[in-house]
Amino acid sequence: MAKTTKAAKSANEIKRLWLTYPKKAIQRPAIYELGHKFKVVTNIRQASVTEEVGIVSLELVGERTEIKKAIKWLEGLGIKVEPVEINVIEG
């Protein structure tokens, strides 16, 4: 996995994201589906799942437009997608 990521890095953009799954989306293999629907490399770094919520830290590598489409698709499933810096805006 690390090798693929490194190769892809040279030509593509890298996005580091936190995904937050609502209860209804927890059992859906969304990241597997994402890898098939869009030309992006998915690399899970951390995951934590309870009955109420699922949280995954995910690296996406691919062309900018493809990453944008992939994020939009995830959001369409009700999954909250944020940069790993979450809450860049402060009070």
Add this chain to the structure above:
Amino acid sequence: MKVKHGFFTSLKCRECGRHYPKEALHVCEFCFGPLEVDYDYDLIKTVLTRDKIQSRPTNMWRYRELLPIEGEPTIGFQVGFTPLVKADRLAKRLGLREVWVKNDTVNYPTLSFKDRVVSVALSRARELGFEIVACASTGNLANSVAANAASGGLKSYVFIPADLETGKVLGSLVYGTNVIGIRGTYDAVNRLCSEIAGKYGWAFVNVNIRPYYAEGSKSLGYEIVEQLGWRLPDHVVVPMAGGSLITKIHKSFKEFVKLGLVDERECRIHGAQAEGCAPIVNAMKIGADIIKPVSKPQTIVKSLAIGNPADGFYSIQTMRQTGGWAENPDDTEVVAGIRLLAETEGIFAETAGGVTVAATKRLVEDGRIKSNESLVLCITGHGLKTQEAVANKCGEARVIGPHLREFLALLDRKD
């Protein structure tokens, strides 16, 4: 010639413990965990004493060995060492014996605790060679970056949601900063700002400079200990937005104990959020480790309305480890809290202060804070910044003509 100190040694991942060089980094490349500053406490212990601290000027830099800069500070010489007010009248109303208010409503120069974090962030940014500083904010942070950058001669950019109230925008514009309003949802603005932070060689204080920035909050904790006569109180109540402040106050207490500057004792640290956006409190109350984000915050307490708090998990750890608790008063209680503090102590706090007072009231009523125990309230910003929250809720001026008889009649009236 500037002397470089070796007191802070590296950045360290809070999750997996990996070490990183002291650069503008904020996320662990391996696990995406947040990076935190690591110090050489053995070295600090050899040089930092109570006497040495007390001999220094009364600002936050009197604890400089525990703040992450290598040379001398270049920004924020007047920041910190705000009053710790003995609040006897408030204590009486709460039914407690000993209450103190750590009054950061008068922090210099922008009347909130953010001047502490920004002073460290900008001093460090300058050491790292940055010429442009930036932040994304809806209020206090933007004001502080704009003001402190101006005083330090740094160019600054402040990113805000485009629909922000005019007063808040003006509070940054006046310092000559570049204010960029962004149209879009809160999430969209967050995403764009994180992209901007990664793309340009700027010091984004709450993104790539965040590990340094966050350490500035510790000065609030050091000051509490010193101003209490080098002791820890029984309880501290802290407002929570992203949750960083409460964890840093805990860290400051632990560091002082480790360095032998204060005796170890039980000190319960409690957190406060508003009911309309209380992801950390909700998780704490149900005993969960994972924070369930609040997608649409609905509260007058805008400065704490962070739906997915970056340090939420660590805040819960702090409260659990210290035996503290969390409370989430509603907006009516918040306004009552602002008024209670103002009417008893003459301190006009912003809405976050109202949350802190109202949460304290609940903690006392639930028996979590006993009448004979000591308590410190962290009041972090001035009420002039959020006047709309109490507008029409404090009564009105009674108007009379310029005649003594009208004044006497007014005094005689019962209403």
